[in-house]
Amino acid sequence: MQVTIRSLLTACLVFSVLLIAGTDASAAAKKVQKKKTAEVCVVDPRGEILALSCASCHGTDGKSVGIIPSFYGKSPEYLEAALKDFKSGTRYSTVMIRHAKGYTDEEIRLIAEYFGTVWQNNK
Amino acid sequence: MNHNISRRDFNKLLVSGVAGSALGIFGMAKPAFAAQTRIVVIGGGFGGASAAKYLRKLDPSLSVTLIEPKATFYTCPFSNWVLGGMKTMEDIGQTYALLRSKYGVNVIADTATGIDSVKSTVTLKSGKVINYDRLVVSPGIDFKYGAIEGYSESVANSSMPHAYEAGPQTILLQKQLLAMKDGGRVLICPPGNPFRCPPGPYERASLIAHYLKEKKPKSRILILDAKDKFSKQGLFKKGWDKLYPGMIEWRSSATGGKITKVDAASKSVTTDFGVEKGDVINFIPPQQAGKIAFDAGLTDASGWCPVNPITFESTIHPGIHVIGDAVIAGAMPKSGFAASSQGKVVAASIIRLCQGKVPAPPSLVNTCYSLIGPGYGVSVAGVYKLTSAGIVEIPGSGGLTPMDADDDHLNEEAMFARGWYNNIVQDIWG
């Protein structure tokens, strides 16, 4: 069982590497990795997987209908800084501190990039 | 900026091919000129409705069909609040109108009665047969009615409601609580692990206590547990001492909590230590994966469904993905939040697989809020990733509300519990 999961992980890893290798220099320079096709906006698949869970508390695309903060329309920079502040504990929160600690800085950047740009596609 | 990797390159890279086939990349026998890719989802609860919505949201070119017999889905989350008199059944009813109109999901009001994994078809109760390219199964749980002497489905439906599927069961339990005299005794009998919503029975005890304290203050609650410890135990006990002193007693399995027999006629249960009577008995039976998962051969000896943890594709039947309570998902609890998180991972993975690309490694999250009183909330959070040991919680992340949290903190968590509910139902059905 362990061997299978390890090989699965390897498969994902190999592909992540290929995805990065396959992107151009500007993307490597930490630009948003997306391209417009006819309708669908292709986003970084890793960022997408990381970001989608957030909507369960913050609403689809970060558009909250209740008391939990909405972050629809916020910039990637704002979101990245906020998440890093939760992670370090400099910004108080009842539950975000516990969540933010589950992500590396790189993952936080990807999440911020996803929500910081997804609203632009809805325009 | 080409993210496409040809199958040839992928094959060359993974000489063994084990990972590729396990990821289901080669399972898609679909010619390039095929019409719309057809994804069928069984079950419109937390897992299935999330998957259906996000499949269409992330890739509008897909044809997505959702099979769900209920016109209104009553959520288990907040059903304890109904028992506490803080919400109505109407407040917790969700419908499929927006999945249809806003997201273009083809919702069929029917029950899946069979899955043919070789022909890739689903048969419905109406007799209709539907073809799929990939199938998502999120049927929730089934109850083991035969597990305890004296218990049966008809006992559950007439005198001892489990209220572990929201709807008529919730209403029956609420009616019994409303009819109970002041000074009455409520028995709550939670099952052993694993079961749906580990903190559920204890939030229920809290909110029933809230109701009783206001309306029938001489009443008592006895929890007879099949376990020796339970979710958020320290936080619950602290909250009970503060809000409902002397009202709730919890007995562990080892100290007389384990039930061996129930008797509907005499309104009593038998434990290793003797017989306990209750004016209201909320017996919550042991559980297993939803029936269709059994019928389709998706379960293993544990009664739950083994899956590939990246794509949630069944390790028994390729092309069929299982999510939600029915699945074996490592460290993740059986919660609505977890089911929804898995629904999104499955949506993103299926889209990648259909494009002949490798899915991103999964990232999964859970947060379970429990209300101990209207202004007293606690939570458990978890962020999960895949390692060689399966789906594990990321060390240093997640965890419980601190034991020394002050009143403001607890009040904020209670408000966030409401905020969470409003957003998750909108994120799934809205």
Ligand SMILES: Cc1cc2nc3c(=O)[nH]c(=O)nc-3n(C[C@H](O)[C@H](O)[C@H](O)COP(=O)(O)OP(=O)(O)OC[C@H]3O[C@@H](n4cnc5c(N)ncnc54)[C@H](O)[C@@H]3O)c2cc1C
């Ligand atoms: C009292 C209580 C409180 C809870 N509170 C919380 C909470 O606060 N937070 C939280 O995250 N979770 C909570 N949960 C847990 C949550 O309800 C479940 O984990 C969640 O519903 C699981 O989602 P699912 O998709 O697996 O199953 P479900 O949501 O049960 O959905 C399954 C659906 O499949 C349908 N179905 C079944 N078989 C078929 C078939 N053959 N054909 C077609 N359709 C079919 C059913 O009609 C149903 O609608 C609570 C549970 C309880 C009991």
